[in-house]
Amino acid sequence: MIDFTKSKQYTLSIRLSTDGFSFSIYNPIHDDSLSIIEKEIEPSLSLTANLKTVFHESDFLSHSYKRVNIMMASKRFTIVPLELFEEEQAELLFYHNHQKRENEMVVYNILQKNNVAVIFGIDKSAYTFLKEQYPEARFYSQSTPLIDYFSVKSRLGNSKKMYASIRQEGIDIYCFERGHLLLANSFECTHTEDRIYYLLYAWKQLEFNQERDELHLTGTLPDKEILMNELKKFILQVFIMNPATNIDMQALLTCE
Numbered sequence: 001m002i003d004f005t006k007s008k009q010y011t012l013s014i015r016l017s018t019d020g021f022s023f024s025i026y027n028p029i030h031d032d033s034l035s036i037i038e039k040e041i042e043p044s045l046s047l048t049a050n051l052k053t054v055f056h057e058s059d060f061l062s063h064s065y066k067r068v069n070i071m072m073a074s075k076r077f078t079i080v081p082l083e084l085f086e087e088e089q090a091e092l093l094f095y096h097n098h099q100k101r102e103n104e105m106v107v108y109n110i111l112q113k114n115n116v117a118v119i120f121g122i123d124k125s126a127y128t129f130l131k132e133q134y135p136e137a138r139f140y141s142q143s144t145p146l147i148d149y150f151s152v153k154s155r156l157g158n159s160k161k162m163y164a165s166i167r168q169e170g171i172d173i174y175c176f177e178r179g180h181l182l183l184a185n186s187f188e189c190t191h192t193e194d195r196i197y198y199l200l201y202a203w204k205q206l207e208f209n210q211e212r213d214e215l216h217l218t219g220t221l222p223d224k225e226i227l228m229n230e231l232k233k234f235i236l237q238v239f240i241m242n243p244a245t246n247i248d249m250q251a252l253l254t255c256e
Contacts, residue, residue: 002027002035007063012134013252015142016047016126017073019168019220021054023061024249034253036246048125055133068134069252073142075170075186076101077120082110085117094119109144112256114151114181118144138255143184145251147174150216155179159213159237160206164199165248166219171195173202182206192223196230203235211236218247 002010002025009029015022020040027033037060041050055061078097085093091106098121105127108119120141130137146165154161154176165172169190175183183206187198199215214237221227221244231238241247 002033002060004060004063007065010065011067011069011253012061012065013069013071013249014130015071015073015249016051017167018043019073021050022246022249023058024246025060026253034246034250036249046125047123048129051126051129061133065134068137069140069255070130070134070137071140071142071145071248071252072120072122073167073248074120075172075188077118077141077143077186079143079147079181079184080117080119082112082115082117085110090117090119094121107139109140109255111144111147114147116147116181118147140252140255142248143172143174143186145248145255146172147181147184148255149247149251150174151176151179151181153216157214160208161214161216162199162203162206162208163216163218163241164195166195166217166221168220168222171198173199175202175206175208192226192230195227199231200234208235210234213237214239216241218244220245 009027011026013024020038023037025035039054076098078094080093090108094106103124104121105124106119106121108117110117118141122139150163155178160177163174170186170188172186183202189195189198215231215235216239218241228238
């Protein structure tokens with residue numbers, strides 16, 4: 001059980017996604033205390049309207065926390081080498097790769113260890129609402145903790161590694177060579193055969209080795225068996241990460 005009288009010692013992390021909202025509460029004194037709470041959303045309502053409903057219905061969100069992380073899980077992110085990134089150019093760089101949206105804010109994360117900036121969009125009304133609830137909240141793209149986490153993992157062994165984070169609405173692909181980020185891309189797809197296509201397309205583009213290099217899967221894996229069986233026809237080293245879900249929520253705890 002979580003003792004909310006001590007919430008000021010805890011970290012609250014929130015993942016916002018078209019799949020639904022996820023919340024994690026972490027007590028740093030007990031390292032294994034990551035509690036995950038999932039909330040379904042009403043697709044016909046706006047992000048902000050869904051947030052207001054969840055906040056109205058969920059007592060745990062009314063407490064004060066030591067730290068609040070808010071993470072956007074969507075394909076609306078772009079990655080820029082740090083040497084090419086200038087803060088005042090963030091919006092220009094972002095809309096070079098994405099169509100403009102009404103009521104959107106462009107924000108960014110700096111990943112010093114990986115020498116990149118992650119620029120991403122967030123609904124302006126949702127941002128304002130969340131800032132009112134938690135003025136000290138930090139905002140992240142889902143790709144930020146994943147890049148941090150995968151880059152460390154990818155240093156093990158000599159093979160190149162591809163990591164795929166699967167969502168209901170899409171797939172995010174991150175490729176590394178011994179800690180060095182080679183590719184970060186996002187594709188909209190809802191069917192297993194489309195996921196296989198994009199994974200093999202990226203694999204071929206980067207000229208990964210079918211026998212030696214590795215593919216690691218994480219996220220929402222509804223057709224896990226079919227996906228694994230089909231991929232293993234082309235790639236020898238295919239793995240499902242442990243744990244398969246919420247790696248992003250765990251990795252977020254160590255983000256700057």
